[in-house]
Amino acid sequence: MFKAAAFACEDATTPLHAFTINRRDPGPRDVEIEILFCGVCHSDLHTARGEWGNTMYPAVPGHEIVGRVNRVGSEVSAFKTGDTVGVGCIVDSCRACASCAEGLEQFCENGMTGTYNAPDTKMGEGAHTFGGYSSHVVVDDRYVLRIPASLDLAAAAPLLCAGITTYSPLRHWKAGPGKSVGIVGLGGLGHMGVKIAHAMGAHVTMITTSPDKAEDARKLGADAVIISKDAAQMAAASRSLDLIIDCVAADHDINAYLNLLKRDGALVQVGAPEKPLSVSAFSLIPGRRTFAGSMIGGIAETQEMLDFCAEHGIASDIEMIDMDEINEAYERMLKSDVRYRFVIDMATMPKVG
Template identity: 50%
Template sequence: MPTTVNAFGAHEAGRPLAPVTIERRDVGPHDVKIDILFCGICHSDMNFVDGSFGPLPVSPLVPGHEIVGRITETGSDVTRHQVGDLVGIGCMVNSCRTCDNCRAGQEQYCLDGHTLVFGSPDPAEPGAHTQGGYSEAIVAPEDFVVRVPETLDPAAAAPLLCAGITVYAPLKRFGAGPGKRVAVVGLGGLGHLGVKMAKAMGADVTVLSQTERKRDAAMALGADHYAVTGDGSAFTEPANTFDIILNTVSAPIKPADYLGMLRLHGTMISVGVTTQPMPLDVFPLLQNGRSYAGSLFGGIAETQEMLDFAAEHKVTADIELIGAEDINTAYERINASDVRYRFVIDGSTFTELTA
């Protein structure tokens, strides 16, 4: 029989979230059931809830895609995990598995469209939509569940399931490492992990921020350099300097300003999500043979690789732990840039909710 669980969700776009109850499906042969210990809050959650991505796909909609928990039940044919394992779920819980991209281990780019952990039609339950991690428990296919190393703080590891893999994947793809100069634009939830991951890979790291306000914080995270972009000087002084510029901000910027900072064959990568257009001038790309790229989190095998890398190099997010009743306040504080650097919800507090 399906299980009813407490959760926190949105009934209408643009309105505060509220306690709800949702049903989790029976555990199928290839599924695992997970008691959720922690779930991070990502800016993309807020984009769904505030209507930036359009009307809610289902009501109520339970967000949350940075999930860490322990397996409490496994299906009869499960081989990858067992009861008691500490595991994680990120942005997706299924894909077609047969297209070229899926077979290449890049399920996030599934040509038939991956299944988001919340808000997507659920292939396991025709007519239903997936619901996310702001809840007590979740059921998901074993192939889209990753192992979380026990040496990691599980609360601080939760944001790695989205923010961590979102910065790790392009840094790895474009060769961040010893002898490479990496600039990270922005020092929020994504940016602070971009600094940590790039440093762990051995790169020389510069933080690019609009004001002096975050200089001390950037250096404390391990950045080698800090440059202020608000007065424009950063766009000329380090011209032709960086191999990689990782843009993590979720607001429009002027790419041409940053492209001039790339050295020969350097690449600027956007990972922050903005719903507003960013016009791109082609001419700065032609100079120095520069490239402009985008990247969308990572595949399942790559996410596991990232978690193992994080455990080896002791990389986790800097977090503020909150209860479920504080989610709406956390949204307000994120919009006010009042968090260092990621809110994480204590999963045990969902049991106290009354819908």
């Protein structure tokens, strides 16, 4: 084992602070990565503050990781020292169930291992995984991704969660030419959804509560904007969309958005509100509509997404922060005061003493 610098919280009310963690030495199939940049996801905040009720403390969040390979195990052939790589939300899975066999590791039927806040059997009984708010991470090479050379490294980091979280349902529900796609919420997820759906060739409608985001939405690739607080705009858009990707992580009226779907349309929830959403049966039954969910993507699909983004010149719009600004960043996230993703410059991480 070796020591790595990190930022952690030790309970739901403790601010994140400098902390030292242990990382395993690379085994035969492992890749040791020096982390260069780490995106800040709303899931990080939910976990740090115990809002989903399953946090293992001390918690070291971060699953939008871009870094440089330091060491590789003796059986690793896909990566070498110096390569630029990424790690997303998954660092292990059973590799034996039907979902894993289909490349859908995020739905591993025996439980995929999250990059943070998951049991870590490789570090011993009772251990749990620590994420990317740290100087180094060690990951099985089957869960490491190659970052295309054309992508800006800092702006690529959020693709490892925000990018794949929107790409996967857009691809699964066949967004493309001839399809009308709505994206709810212009935040870290939503702005990626607009860019990706536009690049896929769909007609894209941004649905937002904020009129001041309309201009941004169009610059990002939206063909139309609906202000959801405007009842007349919502009524005019009734039954107009084939697919909606709902990126909102706060409590909201899901039925208002279901009513925007055409017959046989689908609303896919990717934002994860703290409280349950209440769905009326009559928002679904009359139009044979579907209310579905989607969670990140498998490893192969995530690599496909990175290559797609490189091909189409897509990356996240980011604001760079120092590691010691993370608590302020969380407070700003709660106020939606970021356009559109915070990324930590890991060169600002304090060194292990």
